[in-house]
Amino acid sequence: MKETQPPAPESSEKWEVQLRKGSLELAILAALWEGRLYGLEILRHLEGNSDLIVSEGTAYPLLNRLRTLGLVETEWVESDSGHPRKYYQLTAAGRQRAIEMSRIWARFSASMGGLLTPLNAEVSEELRKEEP
Amino acid sequence: MTLSTVSQKTIDDYLAALRKQLRELLDEDAKDIVDEIRTHILDKTSGDDSADTIAATLAALGAPEELASRYRTEALLKRAQMARTPAFILRSSIRWAALSLAGVVVFAVSVVGFTLGGGLVLIAALKVVWPSGTGLWKTVNADSTWSLGLGFSNHPGTGQDLLGWWLLPLGLLLGSGILFLTFRFGLWSIRRFWRPRAWR
Numbered sequence: 001m002k003e004t005q006p007p008a009p010e011s012s013e014k015w016e017v018q019l020r021k022g023s024l025e026l027a028i029l030a031a032l033w034e035g036r037l038y039g040l041e042i043l044r045h046l047e048g049n050s051d052l053i054v055s056e057g058t059a060y061p062l063l064n065r066l067r068t069l070g071l072v073e074t075e076w077v078e079s080d081s082g083h084p085r086k087y088y089q090l091t092a093a094g095r096q097r098a099i100e101m102s103r104i105w106a107r108f109s110a111s112m113g114g115l116l117t118p119l120n121a122e123v124s125e126e127l128r129k130e131e132p
Numbered sequence: 133m134t135l136s137t138v139s140q141k142t143i144d145d146y147l148a149a150l151r152k153q154l155r156e157l158l159d160e161d162a163k164d165i166v167d168e169i170r171t172h173i174l175d176k177t178s179g180d181d182s183a184d185t186i187a188a189t190l191a192a193l194g195a196p197e198e199l200a201s202r203y204r205t206e207a208l209l210k211r212a213q214m215a216r217t218p219a220f221i222l223r224s225s226i227r228w229a230a231l232s233l234a235g236v237v238v239f240a241v242s243v244v245g246f247t248l249g250g251g252l253v254l255i256a257a258l259k260v261v262w263p264s265g266t267g268l269w270k271t272v273n274a275d276s277t278w279s280l281g282l283g284f285s286n287h288p289g290t291g292q293d294l295l296g297w298w299l300l301p302l303g304l305l306l307g308s309g310i311l312f313l314t315f316r317f318g319l320w321s322i323r324r325f326w327r328p329r330a331w332r
Contacts, residue, residue, distance in 0.1 A: 039168060040175050056172065057194035061202035064165065076167075081178065086168045 020052055024062060026105060027052055029090065029098035032072065036089035039063060063088060071097050139186050143173055146190055153200030165203060169193065218246055218311075221318035228322070238321045245314025249307045255283050256303030267293030 031037065031045045043059055046052050066072045071094035076084045090098065116123075147166055154162040176189040193199055225242055228235030259266040269281040269291035281291070295302065 039172055055194070056189075056192045057199050057202065060165075060169065060172070060193075061199070061205075064203055074164075081175065083171050083174055085171050085175075086164070 020054075021058075023105075024052065024054065024058070025066070026098065026101045028059070028062065028066065029071065029094055029101065032088055032090045032094070033098060036075070036087040038077075038085040038087050042088065066094070070094075136181070139177075139181050139183065142183075142186055142190070143170070146173075146193075146196055149196035150200055153196050154203060156204060169199075218242075218315055218318075221315065221322065222246070224322055225318065234321070234325055238318060242314055242318045245310055245317070249310035249312075249314060252303045252307030252310065254307075256300050256307060258283075259297070259300045259303070263297075267291075267299055268295045270294050 027046055027050065028042060031042050031049075037045065039060060042063070043054055043056065046054050046059075063072070067074055067088070070091055072088045073091050075087050075089070077087050078084050147170055150169060151162060151166050154165060157165075172193075173186070173189055177185050194202075221242055222239070225235055225239035229239040255266060266283065270278055270293075271281065271291040272278045280294075
């Protein structure tokens with residue numbers, strides 16, 4: 001089970017991978033905004049609501065880090081499935097961090113959007129072609 | 133839901149390998165991680181525990197060594213981020229001192245080290261501002277005994293300055309050396325002996 005080779009440095013896939021990695025923390029905090037979830041629920045939430053492809057092997061260690069940073073807290077809860085599950089829940093610090101990060105995100109994406117305006121025509125043309 | 137013996141063994145082997153790779157972590161933390169990964173595998177394979185599904189689930193998690201190394205990296209990053217300043221070392225060792233004797237020792241050494249090192253650097257700096265008043269003073273008393281005093285004197289005339297301008301490089305060097313060693317010592321003891329659980 002070898003890890004897949006990272007794409008060549010010059011490729012835009014590599015850039016996309018970095019972009020996803022960088023946003024994962026915020027995406028997880030946002031997923032927990034409405035209430036507690038266990039690991040697999042978080043993964044499914046991310047897959048269902050975005051095209052953030054998250055590997056389990058990345059998400060669980062990251063969740064563990066968010067816990068040691070005090071942004072989330074965990075609790076084992078009994079379930080109908082026969083085994084207890086580890087639930088994650090935002091702490092006050094986590095809620096605070098999520099708000100700060102979304103603010104930065106919104107500002108960043110607005111200024112990036114402005115910079116990318118000249119490319120709009122081209123890109124929407126390409127997107128239209130891609131759609132079935 | 134009952135897994136076939138073979139499937140159960142595949143999963144058990146994976147979890148045992150993961151547990152072994154996580155041995156650097158606290159038992160409690162490692163167990164928590166392994167338990168969580170176990171429930172993840174059970175959830176993913178409930179309803180379909182074919183060998184293929186199990187293999188796919190384990191593949192998505194990555195090899196035990198890989199997964200464990202991600203956990204370890206996250207833990208190390210966290211500790212490195214936290215421990216970067218003398219203020220951090222003092223603050224943590226105060227809290228640590230409340231918990232154990234080792235903490236008291238580390239706190240005491242840090243306070244003495246930072247004060248001594250900081251003092252030496254300060255005296256070297258004073259030498260620049262007030263060259264004639266700052267020095268390593270040898271004072272001969274009336275009964276012909278003598279005493280040494282380092283630092284700032286209001287009566288430069290009564291003693292003999294043993295170092296002169298040498299005070300500047302020596303003070304800086306010795307002072308920053310002591311500061312650095314104290315810092316490294318504090319960092320090292322916190323990383324080495326303070327169990328991560330105590331952070332919270």
